[in-house]
Amino acid sequence: MNAYNRFMSLIDLFYPKFCLNCSFPGAYICPRCQKYLIMPKRPQCYVCKKNSLNSLTHQLCLRKLDIDGVCYLFYYNGLLKKIIKNFKYRLATKVGYELFNVIKPNVINRLSFYKDLNGNVVLQPIPLSKDKYNERGFNQALLIAKFMNRYLNLAIADFLTRVKETKPQANMKTKLDRFRNLKGAFGIKPGTDTRQIKKLRIILIDDVITTGSTVKEAAKVLKKNGALKVYVLALAGG
Ligand SMILES: [Zn+2]
Ligand SMILES: [Zn+2]
Numbered sequence: 454m455n456a457y458n459r460f461m462s463l464i465d466l467f468y469p470k471f472c473l474n475c476s477f478p479g480a481y482i483c484p485r486c487q488k489y490l491i492m493p494k495r496p497q498c499y500v501c502k503k504n505s506l507n508s509l510t511h512q513l514c515l516r517k518l519d520i521d522g523v524c525y526l527f528y529y530n531g532l533l534k535k536i537i538k539n540f541k542y543r544l545a546t547k548v549g550y551e552l553f554n555v556i557k558p559n560v561i562n563r564l565s566f567y568k569d570l571n572g573n574v575v576l577q578p579i580p581l582s583k584d585k586y587n588e589r590g591f592n593q594a595l596l597i598a599k600f601m602n603r604y605l606n607l608a609i610a611d612f613l614t615r616v617k618e619t620k621p622q623a624n625m626k627t628k629l630d631r632f633r634n635l636k637g638a639f640g641i642k643p644g645t646d647t648r649q650i651k652k653l654r655i656i657l658i659d660d661v662i663t664t665g666s667t668v669k670e671a672a673k674v675l676k677k678n679g680a681l682k683v684y685v686l687a688l689a690g691g
Pocket of ligand 2: 501
């Protein structure tokens with residue numbers, strides 16, 4: 454047990470667990486609130502919201518958003534907001550572990566498409582800005598990639614870097630502001646042999662997908678460098 458874990462156990466002793474949603478003691482996601490972990494009802498195309506097997510983007514819809522499929526496990530509601538907030542701070546691994554224990558098999562089934570992808574497939578967590586990384590000490594998208602990897606068991610790539618400091622998307626008022634804020638946000642990490650990216654199927658991992666503008670920028674960079682397919686897998690969305 455390292456110093457950090459010892460410190461965390463000490464914290465547990467003084468600060469017992471409370472439900473993130475209703476404050477009931479004993480667990481971060483209490484049995485009563487597990488019903489708020491709501492899986493999207495049917496797989497759909499992220500662009501037109503119509504039915505689509507495995508949430509793949511329709512051929513025609515790819516013109517609007519060049520991402521081959523977008524899958525998220527839960528609706529981005531109050532509970533998920535709190536879970537994701539905690540993924541960014543000190544409870545990250547504990548909340549993740551608890552979520553792993555209460556997740557239902559039908560949710561896991563949504564991941565089987567990604568598990569069964571043939572060929573070269575990697576997970577690529579959306580990178581944080583340097584400032585945020587220094588402030589937090591870890592990237593929550595990498596933690597979520599590790600969480601997904603309990604089912605997927607894929608390699609985790611590190612091809613991307615933030616080349617532009619962006620403002621929080623939540624502060625952006627219009628769609629155009631959001632677009633400008635993120636335009637050119639990502640680049641290939643210096644020292645990466647881009648031949649590795651060619652013909653690769655890349656699954657971008659993020660905590661939450663709302664407008665899709667972040668992953669869109671990341672996907673653009675990867676496709677420009679020869680990625681065959683780019684998918685998105687997020688913990689929450691909507
Ligand atoms: Zn609760
Ligand atoms: Zn569509």
